Amino acid sequence: MKNLTSFEYPDQLQKELRKAKKLEWITLVYLISVVVLMYLVMGSSQAMKTAWLEDALSTLPAISFLIAYRFYNKKPNKDFPYGYHRIYGIAFLTGSLALFLMGSYLLIDSSMALIKAEKPSIGSIFILGHQVWMGWMMIGVLLYSSLPAMWLGYRKLPLAKKLHNKILFTDAQAQKADWTTGFAAILGILGVGLGFWWADALAAVIISFSVLKDGFSNLKDAVLELMDRHPVTLEDKTKDDLVNEVAQLVNTWDWVEKAGVRFREHGMVYFGEIYIIPHQSKKTDFEKARNQLKNYHWKIHEVTLMEVREIPDYLVTAPNGGSRRNN
Structure with missing residues (x-):
């Protein structure tokens, strides 16, 4: 880590x-x-x-x-x-x-x-x-x-x-x-x-x-x-697609049954949390996951992963099948 x-x-x-x-x-x-x-x-x-x-x-x-x-x-x-x-x-x-x-x-x-x-x-x-x-x-x-x-x-x-x-x-x-x-x-x-x-x-x-x-x-x-609004783009103030991309990425991991994501802006970078419901039959690997997320894009400076039983409805979720973004 x-x-x-x-x-x-x-x-x-x-x-x-x-x-x-x-x-x-x-x-x-x-x-x-x-x-x-x-x-x-x-x-x-x-x-x-x-x-x-x-x-x-x-x-x-x-x-x-x-x-x-x-x-x-x-x-x-x-x-x-x-x-x-x-x-x-x-x-x-x-x-x-x-x-x-x-x-x-x-x-x-x-x-x-x-x-x-x-x-x-x-x-x-x-x-x-x-x-x-x-x-x-x-x-x-x-x-x-x-x-x-x-x-x-x-x-x-x-x-x-x-x-x-x-x-x-x-x-x-x-x-x-x-x-x-x-x-x-x-x-x-x-x-x-x-x-x-x-x-x-x-x-x-x-x-x-x-x-x-x-x-x-x-x-x-x-x-x-x-006030920790959902991160937005500079030009048109729409929600940054990076958050959705991270949600999609997390849901591609075979040990994740469902996940929800939220980020907030700290100046130029994002801090955030990822709530994960893991598959009971799969081995979790939070250490590898955290490093993968921080290397995914330079804006993601710090992210916390936590295991939960249910995903709050205010988090960004995505179906299985994610996209990859080049750094």
Whole structure:
């Protein structure tokens, strides 16, 4: 039997993990530069203020990932006998809560600006003797805040799926869709330039609503995971087929009459139990079975097998005849 040790990704995924870490460092440095530039040019524009706060919040997933990266594979101890895998779940929860609360504040703030009919003023500056409308500089900074972010999002997304990492996945999705924030803010600024004062506040409302929606969705997902929900896929949130595959596999063992399976997520890996009604005429081999399960897929980090007289109806069961998955 393998001892409970610190979790390490398989060799084929270690390279992907290092790529993800590098991309998050690049993201953090890039976003800091975006936040500084947006602060310098935002003026009294509500849309720019909202976009600036959103970009500042966008640093949280990268920071959370890099912090969790240092602790997730620490060995279990007497204080934390299950290890530190859930540190990614905690980071995901705190980041989602911050996003939800800030989205709520931004929506209220931008809505009040629209209701009060606050008219933003976008001035001009002189550069090399030429008068330049600040709106053009704002648009330039917004493009800088959107286009590289989209590239980073597309680079992170396949890594997040392979690593089954929720922080990386939500970060990638947000950055992949970052053009919507920039586009809304650009329309708001152009609207002000054309004399439509309300365009700026309306753009801010659209941006803040997007932040609030993402925050609520992520917060809900984080809470459900901490409640030991059935493991789900990252992209469409459907139940992970791996659990069914394990149930099918267990039922192919000749000494098993019937079995039920349940797993829960601990960060990137699964912990679970398998309830088995063995054949009375067959010799059980729990040691071999446990090792086979842990070698079946890298997500299965720890599994407990127990002999029972009946299978609870909330467990995943399968008829005889299983499928095999390559690691």
